Amino acid sequence: MSTYCKFETALDILVGKWKPVILLRLLANGTMRFSELQKSIPDITKKMLTQQLRELEYHDIVHREVYPQVPPKVEYSITEYGKGMTPILQAMSDWGAAHVAHLDELYGKNSSEGAFLVPVDEQAEFD
Amino acid sequence: MSTYCKFETALDILVGKWKPVILLRLLANGTMRFSELQKSIPDITKKMLTQQLRELEYHDIVHREVYPQVPPKVEYSITEYGKGMTPILQAMSDWGAAHVAHLDELYGKNSSEGAFLVPVDEQAEFD
DNA sequence: CGGTATCCCCGAAGATACTG
């Protein structure tokens, strides 16, 4: 379990191809159904969405509310504890943005060629 | 290049199995030779060490100083720009530590069974 | 609708050997 560095613990929560996106969606939209999440993240598979959500749930970052009815309905949201992450998330986001600028400065903007194909549509925060 | 989330940029720099450890070593010790780094991180291979260092160098986080002599001598250190990361690193570390406590609270300390086999030896900061 | 269960692939990381 290589526990000689507590800050890798923080990383573990953000790592996994989809966790950042999921977190961002939930923070922006508040409460979302499984299918809403899936629609809002075009390329994710059910398997991945489920898996990442379960990990976030284990860490008490995401809350999973099951409505026992047919057809099933499951809603996800950020826990109160999870909201405590926002400052760090925000800090990382800000630093990331600044860093992109720094890289541009160092290597020139041409390095970001065809990027921004994704239209920035509905990102409420942390872009 | 999936650039719809600038904070993944921040993650990229910390991700990679060894980047956190390397960063911590360099922050703690200031300037280190390649071999010093390798010795201080027992399980890393030359290949991995080189690769991760190069990526950090590209991002202007780590400085690489080559002394043209035989046998070669190469020293690595954190750049001034790189030092600007410390607040976030510190924040993540703190949050990580708190989170470990939170998990203990939720699931009990027994979940950390055999951990801490590594003797905590020389971690100057961010533990 | 909100998931599991399987199978499979590819790229990150390990092992080993060689070099200026």
Add this chain to the structure above:
DNA sequence: CAGTATCTTCGGGGATACCG
């Protein structure tokens, strides 16, 4: 000493099918 070069392994993640 500080790396490359090459080969191999391993598991995260994708595709697809099925289920309560």
